[in-house]
Amino acid sequence: MGKIINGKEVALKVKEDIKNFISNRKEKDLKIPKIASILVGNDGGSIYYMASQEKVAVSLGAGFLKVTLPETSKNEDVISEIHKLNEDKDVQGIILQLPLPSNFDEKKIIKEISPSKDIDCLTFESQGKLYMGEPKFLPCTPNSVVTLIKSLNVDIVGKNVVVLGRSNIVGKPVAQLLLNENATVTICHSKTKNLREVCRVADILVVAIGRPKFIDETYVNEDAIVIDVGTSSFEGKITGDVDFDKVIDKCKLLTPVPGGVGALTTTLLIKNACEALEQNEY
Amino acid sequence: MGKIINGKEVALKVKEDIKNFISNRKEKDLKIPKIASILVGNDGGSIYYMASQEKVAVSLGAGFLKVTLPETSKNEDVISEIHKLNEDKDVQGIILQLPLPSNFDEKKIIKEISPSKDIDCLTFESQGKLYMGEPKFLPCTPNSVVTLIKSLNVDIVGKNVVVLGRSNIVGKPVAQLLLNENATVTICHSKTKNLREVCRVADILVVAIGRPKFIDETYVNEDAIVIDVGTSSFEGKITGDVDFDKVIDKCKLLTPVPGGVGALTTTLLIKNACEALEQNEY
Structure with missing residues (x-):
C-alpha cells in the first residue's frame, strides 16, 4: 500500500513544527x-x-x-x-x-x-489577496491539498494539473495555489465535455465535486497523483469522490478518505493562527 | 476579412445602450x-x-x-x-x-x-467578490474579452478555453469570467510544457502575455476563436501577441490589435459607472 498518501503522517510533521513554535515562545x-x-x-x-x-x-x-x-x-x-x-x-x-x-x-x-485575524480566509478581502497572489493566510482545505502534493517531493512546475470542481472553498482556490506553484491548471466541472479524456491526461488530478466514488480507474493514468477532497456520507461511511479500490491499483499515488486531505485541515488552521501572531507582531 | 472580430463595432452597440440610458435619465x-x-x-x-x-x-x-x-x-x-x-x-x-x-x-x-465606486476593480474587496462569483463590477479588459466572445453568438458552455498568461489584470480574471460562462478553462504560462499542443486544441484561445507576434499559425486549429489581449510597441506600432497575418488564414475568428479588445475597454468602464449609479440608488 505504498501508493497511499498518508495525510495523518504529513499532519504530524506540521504539528511538530507548531508545537516547537509554541513551546519556544512559552520558554521566552x-x-x-x-x-x-x-x-x-x-x-x-x-x-x-x-x-x-x-x-x-x-x-x-x-x-x-x-x-x-x-x-x-x-x-x-x-x-x-x-x-x-x-x-x-x-x-x-x-x-x-x-x-x-x-x-x-x-x-x-x-x-x-x-x-x-481571518485565519479561515472567509472575507472578500482575504479572498482578493489570495487571487492577487498576496495571501495573508492560505485557506485550509486548498492548502492541505497543496501541502500533501508538496510532501511527495514531486516537481509541480509545468505539470498538467486538472482540478475537477469549481467551488469557492475548494476548486477555485486550489487552482490558484497550484498556478502559483507554476503548474498548468485546467478547471473542469459538470459542464465539461469529454471529462474522462481531460482527467486522464492529468499528471495531478484534484477532485472536489462531492459525488461519492464518481472517479473510477477510467479517469486516471498510471502516472497520476490523485488528491480526493470529497467527503460525502455514503452507505453510512465518509466516502471520497474517488472510487478508492478501483483507482488505487491503476494510479501512482492516491489520498484516502478519511485520512487524506481532511487529516490536515485543522492543523493548518492552527498554523495560520501562529502566522497571524507573527504577522501582527511586526 | 470576415474572420476579423471588430471591437469597434461591438463597442458601438454598448455605446448606444449607454447613451440611451443616460439620455433617458436626463429626460426624467x-x-x-x-x-x-x-x-x-x-x-x-x-x-x-x-x-x-x-x-x-x-x-x-x-x-x-x-x-x-x-x-x-x-x-x-x-x-x-x-x-x-x-x-x-x-x-x-x-x-x-x-x-x-x-x-x-x-x-x-x-x-x-x-x-x-471601484469601477476599475482595483481593491482587494472587488477582486475577492469577482473570484467568489459575486462581482459588483467586472474589470474592463477581462470583460472586453468576454463581451467580444459573446458578441459572436457562440456557445461557450463546455468549450475548451485556453488562457495564455496569468496576470492579475488579465489572465486570471479572464479565466474566472469564462469559468462563470461554464467553459472548461486551462491557464497556461511561461512554465507550461508543450504549450503549442495545449493551445492547438483550444476552441477559444485568449492570449495575454505581452510578447509581440508570439503566437503563430502552429498554435491554433482551424476552428479556433483567437482573442489577442497583447498591446506591445513593436517596430513603432502597437502590436498584439498574435502574429496576425500568419494566424488569420488558419483560425476561424481573430481580434485585431488595435481595434479588438482595446477598442471596448473604456466604453465598459463608463458602463460600470452607469451600473454603479443604479446599484447605489437602491
Missing part, C-alpha cells in the same frame, strides 16, 4: 497563539468541528476561546462579538462556524471579521 | 453617471488614458471630473482626495490612474477607494 515568556471560535445556534456539524478544532489547538499548546450565541440572537449580537475579538490583543485568529442558522445574514457578518 | 431629470479620475504626476500613458476616458465619457453624456495632484504630493493627499470622492454623492465611479509615481504607496492608496 512570549505571547502564544489563541484562536476564538464563534458558534451560533446548535448545528451538529459545527459543534463537531469546533470540538475537533479545540482538541487539536489545545494539544499543540495554543489557546482556544469558545464564544457561543443562541439561535435567537441577532446579526448585531454576532457582529458585536466579532468586534470585541477584533480588538482583543490576545486573540490572533477568529473562526466563525458556518453555516449560520438561516435567520442570520452570513455575508454581512463575515465582512466584520478583521482581515488580520 | 434623474442623476447622470459621473466619473472621477485621479492623476498623480505626469506619466505619459496615464495622461493619454485619462484624456481618452474623458472623451468617451463626455461623448456618451456622462460627467467626468479630473482630479490632478503633483508628483510632490504625499500618500495622505491622494487618500484625502479619494475620501472626498467616496463621500461625493454626485460621483459614482472613481478611477485611480496607475502606475502612481514611485514615491507613492499604491497598495495603501488603492484600499481607500470605496468598493461601491
